[in-house]
């Protein structure tokens with residue numbers, strides 16, 4: 001009887017230790033393609049996401065695709081971190097119900113948040129899509145016929161965001177969106193459009209609520225657009241149009257955002273299909289000693305989206321060349337800006 005009691009107490013103790021370990025866990029490594037536990041030990045749900053830095057805090061927004069969500073709504077999650085490796089779940093910054101004009105199936109994808117220092121507001125853009133009147137299952141791309149951006153606003157980075165409206169930027173179909181903020185703070189929306197096929201780069205209005213100025217149209221059948229400005233050159237990365245399936249992502253360069261843009265080239269050996277990932281953002285980490293550009297990509301698992309993974313890797317980038325090295329665990333020091341492989 002005593003032994004039974006002892007075993008029971010020991011197992012309770014072990015359980016408590018493992019729970020507190022799971023919750024307090026800290027990491028100094030980013031492991032591309034692996035489960036990424038947040039501060040609660042749950043896999044980060046911020047797919048197709050984007051990051052902004054406010055003072056010394058990074059905020060990561062993305063598609064909340066946890067198994068537990070109520071599928072009548074679409075959610076944008078928010079996580080915060082000071083080191084890009086340990087992420088605290090700050091809740092769902094936006095909970096959206098179906099826009100009236102969409103029929104049946106609908107999606108909220110690739111949310112991105114801009115901070116407008118003039119108004120003090122956080123402005124979220126997202127891809128809103130679904131089927132509309134006049135389309136049915138036989139129409140190619142029927143579930144993506146709405147082709148709009150949605151805009152929502154908040155006073156705080158963590159939300160709650162208030163949904164304002166949806167629209168077609170520059171009056172054009174808009175599917176995957178990306179965000180780019182130049183070194184002088186000017187914000188841009190990148191959106192993939194059809195039938196012209198390519199990326200539009202659009203400037204935002206003063207209140208950031210509209211994307212009303214065409215800066216460039218980069219013609220190429222690509223989506224998942226992301227831009228970084230590095231040592232005087234603009235680099236744009238995108239993926240081919242293959243749905244959830246990975247493909248060889250490509251990049252082009254320009255000395256001005258308005259172009260001309262170079263021909264597109266592979267960012268990784270084409271046979272690897274970008275190591276199973278699709279671009280969502282290029283994050284420039286400017287440290288006191290170095291500037292590292294991180295490729296942020298999604299490894300989608302369309303049948304179990306809650307288990308989709310993230311492929312983040314420091315890029316080799318310079319002199320008009322950009323290359324995604326083969327994924328391996330790494331650490332990053334946001335103060336110095338240095339990223340290094342972890343064996």
Ligand code: DGJ
Nearest residue numbers: 048109176223224243244
């Ligand atoms: C590819 C896009 O990049 C994703 O965001 C999503 O829209 C899938 N297509 C849907 O097939």
